[in-house]
Amino acid sequence: MKRIGILTGGGDCPGLNPAIRSVVLKAHSLGYECLGIQEGWKGMISGSAKPLKPEDVEPIISWGGTILGTSRTNPYKKEGGTQAVLENFRKLSLDALVAMGGEDTLGVASKLFREHNARVVGVPKTMDNDLSATDYTFGFDTAVTVAVDAAQRLLDTGRSHRRIMVLEVMGRHAGWVALYTGIAAGADYICIPERKVDVTDMTQRLKAAHGRKNVALVVASEAIDLGDVKEEKLDEFGHMILKERGVGEKLSELIQKATGIETRAAVIGHIQRGGPPTLFDRILATRVGLRAAELVHEGRFGQMVALRGDQVDGVPLEEATSKLKTVPREWLDIVDALTGTRVLARAGA
Ligand code: F6P
Helix, strand or coil: CEEEEEEECCCCCCCHHHHHHHHHHHHHHCCEEEEEECCCHHHHHHCCEEEECHHHHHHHHHCCCCCCCCCCCCHHHCCCHHHHHHHHHHHCCCCEEEEEECHHHHHHHHHHHHHHCCCEEEEEECCCCCECCCCCCECHHHHHHHHHHHHHHHHHHHHHHCCEEEEEECCCCCCHHHHHHHHHHCCCEEECCCCCCCHHHHHHHHHHHHHHHCCEEEEEECCCCCCCCCCCCECCCCCECHHHCCHHHHHHHHHHHHHCCCEEEEECHHHHHCCCCCHHHHHHHHHHHHHHHHHHHHCCCCEEEEEECCEEEEEEHHHHHCCECCCCHHHHHHHHHHHHHHHHHHHHC
């Protein structure tokens, strides 16, 4: 019987379990057995794997996290790491490997394909939604749904105390989570890494909003640079460990000082990555997982399943991982239209 390995790497996110489930169910129907590689590329380096049968995955569509465990291990940064991955590919008798991840995990898959012709297929996941070549990644919808709920709660308590509230969300170097959360929660100011924070503009708008509503809300991405960024710790993929930046708290102090209005900050951090996947994430994860098993069967290695419009199909892993998908200009115009219009409307009233 042919065998497919499945791994989940990088930060976990809701949707991984439904995606594992659909790969296993589809692979089984195509005549493959599956092996669950434990904790991402770490498991491929150590050869740690467990059989994954249809009955193992049947109930997991609603489970958060990943039953396979995950890690931020980069085989290219470990002595003998790549060789170990290739050796274990043979030792575990894998005919193919389905790697689920974001730019880092899939970047490794892409390199293994390019350099060693490894039989890999990628499944895009990340709450950051920053992977190119696909319209959305699963995990994002759930993360934003959680963040919008948090924002609404902050507005309730902020309104009671006549405060300005700052919500810091994750999203690494792309502002998608802050952008969607801010728009959906009706925030008065949205700070994303793609745009330098204009402190004067922000404080003016917040003061005006607070004057109208007795509360104002800022949604800020963890990666914004308030001009105080010095040397930072990096992970194995060279990313800054952003939780140490503390932008929410810093913004809150800055706003309180500039506006004279009491301001509080909240950081929801990893809460955005837990819990059951939303309907959208369950369906997307299921679809991309199914298609990944089909791509293996069709021998389309070096590809990642992408959502484009309403279709899911393979695109080159290279295309998906060579450039980060950040927030483009047209979205900034939408933000300006939403937050700016209210101020203008009031000025003219
Ligand atoms: O990439 C997903 C993500 O949640 C980022 O938004 C965040 O910066 C990072 O992971 C946090 O990583 P960790 O779980 O290692 O603290």
